[in-house]
Amino acid sequence: MDFSIPTEIQTTLDDLDAFIESEILPLQHADDNMRFFDHRREWARTDFDHDGVPREEWEELLREMRRRADAAGWLRLALPEEFGGRAASNLEMAIIREHLAHRGLGLHNDLQNESSIVGNFPTVLMMRDFGTPAQIAEWMPGFLDGTRRLAFGLTEPNHGSDATYLETTAVKDGDEWIINGMKRWNTGVHHATHDIIFARTSGDDGSPVGITAFLVPLADPGFVVEHYWWTFNMPSDHGEVSLTDVRVGDDAVFGRVDHGLELAQHFVHENRIRQAASSLGAAQHCIDEAVAYANQRVTWGKKLSINQGIQFPLVELHTEAAMLRQLIRETAWRLDQQHHMEVTHQVAMCNYRANRLACDAADRAMQTCGGMGYSRHMPFEHIYRHHRRYRITEGAEEIQMRKVAQHLFGFGRK
Incomplete structure (x- = not known):
């Protein structure tokens, strides 16, 4: 068995990185747009005087990011060809989502707004599979150009x-x-x-x-x-x-x-496996940043990383990330091969464990980096605040654990 990333997917990752470097990072650094990503991010993004909704300047920046990503052929990657996409597989999307989140905070992938240069578009697939011909004709163009939301x-x-x-x-x-x-x-x-x-x-x-x-x-x-x-x-x-x-x-x-509940369930498996991959990428980013800090921080005349009290918690997290990575990729591959209900319990495993891992890794990274880790000048509080909600939304982890238990113990089977 070959567990390496397929060559064509690795080429996609390399091309995505090149696009980020040439198109997205310059936009992120233009006109003080860094205020949306550095220690000012929460205040820059939030219109506190109008119910705490996103500021128009923030959403306009996200729109410009999506426009550039769409023009470059990335935004609709997961969509079917008839809607301008390339019908990326679940495996490809899982690997991409992990990769983008692993890069850390940035305009290329900010899940606080479910925003990414590679879009998810669950409503497009819902309309394709559940809409009438008249609804599809009326709604689909608006979904893709942003006039219907x-x-x-x-x-x-x-x-x-x-x-x-x-x-x-x-x-x-x-x-x-x-x-x-x-x-x-x-x-x-x-x-x-x-x-x-x-x-x-x-x-x-x-x-x-x-x-x-x-x-x-x-x-x-x-x-x-x-x-x-x-x-x-x-x-x-x-x-x-x-x-x-x-x-x-x-x-x-x-x-x-x-x-109607058919619609609510329709995209949940693809959405959950991609969410799990994003949480894994965010967790690995926190682990890597904490390791880098511990290797350069000197206390009592020695590197902080020489202490096993620093090493072992990060080793535990890094090991769990490695095991979860294989489960996520296998599950995504099975989603491409089998009916989604045959692997629903594996999707649930991936999702609840990855979301918990992201929170654990962000928390440990804060502890490793001390006061700086707790500050908004490092990414951990932002990652924790965002990924903590994933343990509740998209099906609380208890609901997903129940789904695994149903498979394990045979509850609910006909």
Whole structure:
């Protein structure tokens, strides 16, 4: 068995690095754009006077990065060829995501805003696989040029992981649906044109059947963003949304009536394995930075790294990263070969362990680097604050551990 990176993927990594050096780093260093990445980053990015959402200058810089990446053929790498992409495999995307995160903080890959020169585009694939021909014709160009932007309205004030207990309802009224309810953690709603609202249309609480997804325009007068939740990781674009007698037509139904949770599950495996790879890359970056600091820091006339109390915790993390790297790549490869439900437990393993590793590595790097590690002049607090949320979002680690347990113990099998 050959465990080395395939030649064609290594060529892609080299070309990505060359693009970053020639196009992205000069943009990052122009016009004091470094304020978004150095010790000023949280303040430079956050509009504290307007609900803590991202500043327009920050988002404009991200748009210019994406424009350059798209012009160079990188942004849509993972998309099918019919949408201007190269249909990159899950294995290729996992290796790329790890590589970009391993480079550290920068305009090339800033996951605080889920932004990268190699985009993810889950909504494009959702529309391709669940949209009607009319919806695809109307929506797909807007997804790709940025004129159509979707928020994601699944979580509610009283319901998170228990998504089959939604209190938001949609009732048929002639040719229209009337939607009433509340949604929480609507990421990206500050600049979205529409929100994917999941509402119960039939069935009983706890049933996965009976929930429908709707494409709801934010311009509807009954759609109100009540406020934004300020989080550990700022800026924050997570809105609290109320819907009062919002009326939409049948053309707003996204996917099959009563089977909306299919959409929520559709991209979760690809998304989780890429997230795991990014967390692994961020963890390895923290480990490498801590090792470099320990090798140059002199205390009591000797390098800090001579102390086994410094060495051993980083050895443990480095070893776990090496083992996790192989599991992530094998799982990504299996996703390319098998039905995604056959490897769902492995995806869960990768995701929850990698997200935890990123937090552990950032914490240990802070400890190794002492006061400097704790300061905002090093990247660890930023990495910790971002990756800590991954242990909750995209399925809390307890939910993912339960999925592994179901496979291990045979629970839930038919």
